[in-house]
Amino acid sequence: MRSPEEEPPASTGGTGAAGDDGEVQRLAMVWAGAVAGTSYVPLPQGEVEQLLVGLLRRMKAVLLDASGCARTVGMEVGAALIDAHFTNPRSLSRTLDVLLGECPATIGASSPMDADGNHGAGGPRMAERRWKELVAAVAEGFSSALQERALREQEDILAAAAQAREQARQELHVSEERFRAVFEGATIGIGIGDLDGRILDVNPALVRLLGYPLEEFRRRSVNEFMHPADVERVWQLYDELIRGERDHFQLEKQFQRFNGESVWTNLTVSLLRDREGLPRYQLALIHDVTALRELRRQLEFEAHHDSLTGLANRKMFLTQLDDLFATAAAGTRAGLCFLDLDGFKAVNDTLGHEVGDHLLVMVARRLESLVGDRGLSVARLGGDEFVVLVPGSSGSTELIALAEEILAVVARPLRLGSRQVLVTASVGVVERSIAEITPAELLRAADMTLYWAKADGKSQWALFEPERDAQELTRYSLSSALPAALVRQDLLVHYQPLRRLVDGSLHGVEALVRWNHPRLGLLGPENFITLAEQSGSIVALGRHVLQVACRQAFAWFGARSSGPFVSVNLATRQLREESLVEDVRQALSNSGLRPQQLQLEITESAVIGTDPLTGRTLQALADMGVRLAIDDFGTGYSNLIYLRRLPLDELKLDGTFLRELPGEGGVDSLDVQLLASLISLAHLLNLTVIAEGVETQAQVDLLLSLGCDAGQGTFFGAARPPEGISAFDDLDDLDAADGSAEADAGTGPS
Amino acid sequence: MERPSWAPAEVDLTRPSAARVYDFYLGGSHNLEVDRRMAREAIELWPDLPAIMQSNRAFMRRAVRYVAEQGITQFLDIGSGIPTVGNVHEAAQQADPRARVVYVDNDPVAVAHSRAILGGDERTAVIQADLRQPEALFEHPSLTATLDLDQPLAVLMVAVLHFVPDEDDPNGAVEKIRARLAGGSYLVLSHASAEGRPEKAGSHRQLYRRTATPMTMRSRTELENFFDGFELVEPGLVWLPLWRPDDPAAAEQQPERTTGYAGVGRKR
């Protein structure tokens, strides 16, 4: 780079007077001011003036020297301006403005001097001409230097641009090579295709992964890599990508290798766009996830297999069983041996869990080797329970033979550490046609049969018998179907009237639950209440009956503080429930019925030896105003004294009392006297007495004579559905008979 | 957007370049038709522009002279552009012939041009680097071969930081650079600001969107932050012509019209 700050060559013939030079200085200042700011000149203003002073001196010198070449000097001056970087055309026009506005005389060069130092003959006109010639030459020098400079700079910048491009090209080459190295060396498969799906390039990893030769890839299009197992989504995503609607997607996909095998891969496809953002290419990254999937399968295996023995677990077994049933041809049979170890708990308890576990593993191994490759499957359902499934069995004989084999292998002495242990198993055997049974039924039957084998003495097999099962099934299925029956509203409440003996008026109604069973028809409480108590569904059942009965009673009686009531039976188990009091309160408030209109019947046995909770419950109910009655009274007279401590309202004499009484003749038999004293004792305790099982007028008469208050039985009417007794015949005059009917009687629950 | 250091820079001669447009404003011919077209449009909208650029370049010359007088002989000119007349090394070597200068620019054409011009000079080096990646710059072998980072030096960021948008964290970059400097080093900085001619700033910024380096004008307060860790020398951060003018009388006419702030700070 040349420095424009070099001083121009010192002026040659500068011999003018100081006064003349003063003019030069002044003119330089004017000139500098005129060109200032026309282009960038890397000099302070003062130095610009100095530069121009120098130029003016040279101009002056050549004017004074007749032999000097004005044009040459003028051109040098013009070029010097360019050198100083006065490169703007305006620098020239301003320069010409300044110089042409002056005459040579101003800078003390009115006429050139000859060699002797005299002013020449040309005179002022001559001087004027030479000045113009000089100034014109400045313009010429400026222009040609500017042109020169501009061309040179253009050349420089174009060369620099070319150089930069070349550099970039080389760098691109290097970076391409780097990319190439990544592409070639990557362990992940990489493929590049255009938007028509033509494959442009693939890397060696992809060639290795899929096994096609490179040329084969290039011949193919992306669509040809469709795999029969591809879900539709894969190609939807692909189409969206090609349409530019998404920039990438990732999923697991199978590819067919060249040799026909399938390989699982993780595939990421990205859209490559150009600088304008238009889609240009697609880039696929593919890597083999076979090992990963294997690992995943392993985890899944663990989820489906018992970690101790490695056998299929319950979940897996059920799936197998379902699959078998779902895919088997019609007429296929299947058998199941369900076994557990006899006394396994004792092994665990006495020898420790580790030994127990070891034992289970040994049994599992033996079962496995027993079934070998017979096409049977073995599973551990949990604890010491194992099953062997026989798909496509031929009949019970085959299964029994298998059960005997199982008993034998299990019974072989086992070495557990230093110990010899003998274990036996019991086996339940079922063999059925798939058409007549469900997987769940098959398993349940086997389970049931195993139970029989155990109950019958262990270390043996038992074969499933449908008849034996049927009885147990009734129990079993009733109790398990009860909750669903409740939901389906198969449980109904029927009502039986309780009448006063004196005038036959309505004393109350007893609510009696019925089960309208879809197969077995209407079932009475004796068929299922005990089951419900055992299974616990009695709580829900009892709550349901309470609700229904209260609602029905309100419909019949409205809200009253006395008069007929509805009487609901409580099972013993219900009395033990803490929620009972709340359930009763709910049933009353939901229905609008008064507590006095509800009576709860409890059995004698339920309150004998009453625990404190039951006592408190009864008291709470009594405090609420609910009537309490002892049902089926008559089995333990001795307890009447005990009952004294309970907040009771009514005693219901069991039907056996009446049945055991003699006919008309023996009125004053001991039994009658006993009954008479019982009734008077009850009255002494302030209890009303009602007799159950009243069938004849004679019985009514007898009971009346003994002072009994009310009766219930076929004589007064059987239990009927509420529709059948939409109005009790004497209900209408209740209002008239009972002055305590309340004004809000009609405002029941909404 | 930043490109990874291993990806090649693009040479796109169809877009104007800040370096070449600047050269045009200064009266140079190191420019192409696209550059001139943009510059002429800009001048049409804002006739002061050439004067502003000259004022900026003049500040740089004065600042180099000033720090050279303070005994600095090492210069790092970041965003050096196309060496028209009055380059840093000329000014610096005039003060001390041993002065060393490293020119840095991210414009590949500017770099190629600088290399061509400075080819033979052992006391100068030209590096293609981006100031947003100071680590790469300070590790560059040409830089470490030319400058002694244990000694004070002058870093010039003259009319360059306004090409670094806020999201690229110019303050972070300046801080990283400062961290590499020995105590007693100088920061020479000038920067466009909308404060002088707010009405002109918008259209001007618009024009620079065509280049690879759009502009971000900053307020004086924002610019002061660049001097964190430096002590501003007299007269502080001022309009370009007011920074130690050669001729104080000439400088005082409407200096805000240059809309550029200039300052020199000394690292503590």
Ligand SMILES: C[S@@+](CC[C@H](N)C(=O)[O-])C[C@H]1O[C@@H](n2cnc3c(N)ncnc32)[C@H](O)[C@@H]1O
């Ligand atoms: C207006 S020129 C300034 C030239 C010189 N510093 C001056 O003031 O006379 C701005 C220069 O900064 C360069 N530049 C812009 N952004 C840059 C960056 N991030 N890193 C390095 N240089 C950059 C441009 O390429 C251009 O050459």
